[in-house]
Amino acid sequence: KSDESTTYASRDVAALIDRIDEFNFDSILYVVGHEQSLHFEQLFKLMKMLGFEKTYVHIAFGLYLSPEGGKMATRKGKAVFMEDVLEETIALAKKTIEEKNPDLKNKDEVARSVAVGAIFFGDLLNDRVKDVVFDLKRILSFEGDTGPYLMYTHARAASILKKAKFKSKSFDASLLQEPSEIKVIKLLSKFSSRVEDSLKQYKPHILAQYLIEFGRAFNEFYHKCSCMGEKDKSVQVARLTLVEASRQVIENGLRLLGISAPGEM
Template sequence: MFRASIRSAIETAVRQAQGEGAVPQVSVPNFSVAAPERAGQGDYASNIAMTLAKAAGAKPMDIATLLVERLRQHELVGAVEAAAPGFLNIAIKPEAVGQSLVAVLRDGIATGYEAFKDKKISVEFTDPNPFKEFHIGHLYTNTVGESLARIFEAAGATAKRANYQGDVGLHVAKAIWGMRRNLDESGASLQDLVAKPLIERARFLGSAYAAGAKAYEADESAKADINELNKKIYALDPEIRELYAQGRAWSLEYFEAIYRRLGMQFDFYYFERDVGPIGQKIVEEHIADGIFEKSDGAVIFPGDRYGLHRRVFINSAGLPTYEAKELGLAFKKYEDFRFDAAYVVTGSEITDYFKVLLTALGKIDADLAAKIRHVPHGMVRLPQGKMSSRTGDVIRAEDLLADMRGRVEQRIAEAAHESRGGKNLAECIAVGAVKYSFLRVGIGKDIIFDADTSLSVEGDSGPYLQYTYARLKSILRKVGGAASEHASAGVMDGVEHRLALAALRFDEAVADAAQGLAPNVIVNYCSQLAQLANEFYHSHPVVQEPDEGKRALRTTLVAVAAQSLARGLHLLGIEAPEEM
């Protein structure tokens, strides 16, 4: 809330010093304004004197001292000092903090960020393949993509969520082959499966794909059959049409059940069957101009000309590959939603693939390619022995969530008290624990997911944040009445001041997270806010505070902290329970 004003005050002070001849007339270099890492260094610290000194050929402490004199005149600055080797440590006036608390309690914190204001942003993520399992990797991608979309919205953009799914291709042919074999061996019919619960139908598809994938590698006859099925799937041959349509529908229904469980929904759905012809046409149109070239019956992009890999865009069977389909997808997404920027969230293992794709797209439409950015994330790994997959190789998302929910229910039972939220609260905590663990590190890093650690209520976990929020809401219920009725901007001590500033910095966290594509910034913000809120809780009574003025101030502080924590949890896709 205060950072932008402090930055502006510093820039004004520099211009004043330059106008008076105290500082050389050089362009003001980029500088930082941030909350200091240690207590006792003010509310904000800036390196402006060091960056300016380098450009001006002066001593950092000399410039810092000059700026201190001018910053003291600013209406928000309560105290400012120069600290070696040239930092400015700035404290906000206590009355400004108090007045801001009251204003935020009334109006909320505005989080618009100029770089995102009124921008249209497409975020593509999750991208599961029908006929295959929705595994832990899809869950991770979904968590990251949804959080980014919410952060962009909080920063002032209009964000649309897109999901691109592979409903044609060799994996589908393998699944159809497996469906046929499994039905023949069991003596069941497709109609028998229709009557079964959705989860059983999803399991059937998963086992069918596994059977087809195994046969494709081990049996030449099966491989030939599957390759032939692949052609029939593209052509929607009557021989496989019913199996294909039913399996596809079951998969999509299964995916939607997971999205509902995660508390999100998509704006656009795209399928390889639809964008493949678009991409193939684009590739064929750009053979003559040399962007693509024919090679051994296929059509390739000569990536080696640009220091990349050569990749096939139309195979020797005349079918579009993933690369060609992705080209078609780019144009289709832009046709449906004229975005200013588009982000595609996937695992980092296909980074090189995207480099080729975007280079090829850039040769066709440089403006469109410039709008698209690949956001690669790391892998989710599990500590040895902590959890095993029931299918052997792939950990399904619903198995992970079920395991986490079971752990939560067990802990509630062991605590010998009844959960007021029942099974819904256990689900809320389980999902929150998983999402927090996925988002707590930078997107590009691998994650070690530990179920026990993720469920801790002692700190650095989703349940810890949820518990803190529920504790704050409990205080407000005990105080009674609307929090705004108690609004006060009284004098604060050190603990209250630190909590107030943390609660008021929500907009700064949003700006940093949006600019850096970094949900972990929101995680860190919420974690620090929760730690300060719990320190306050243990040392500062609210309901039992006899002094009416202090009680009013602390109620205001609790209400604003709860508001900021709830909004932060929302950006992470984590539900904020009123009771816990």
């Protein structure tokens, strides 16, 4: 510039060249808001014109909006801090847990896991390029497309296995013929591909939305097919094995999204 200062673009070029020299990476990911898309498109094009043939990826994301549709802010118009949001979410999660399971021993630990999981999942469920409406009441609900819904589903599966004192053993998969059982099995088979799609496209919402679909299918199976009350022991073992496989998929899927899955809630 005429005042001898540098432009935003020139500083990014210099920084990127320095990173290439220091790390000699194959690919680099820029996690920056979607309003900078044109800037990064130009930056990556320029780098290739300069002879730096690397894989450059702009992982764009949208804004956090209040339930009213504006940018998140306090009533006084100040920025909202994550620490304050987390504290409020933990308090609300603990209140809900106390209502659902007053005898739960580790309420504080579970409340924190539920709060963090609710926030993470509420963000990751949406396509990252879209704006996210942060509605605390909605994301903390134990019903609907939420993290707590999946965490509760995992706890339900774990509870069934605990009551049955289930240990993995050989089973006859051909005994699983009910429509709700087959639906769960088909979705189980898609887990790996959904994880791979999320990774390749840098879009965790693919995995998150799959987990919601899977959770619904598992709960349908839970309500329609008795495990503990099944008199045919071979069928019972097959169903309990399906419960364990389902629990494992939910736990693994949530863990990949940075969310823990409590064994009881």
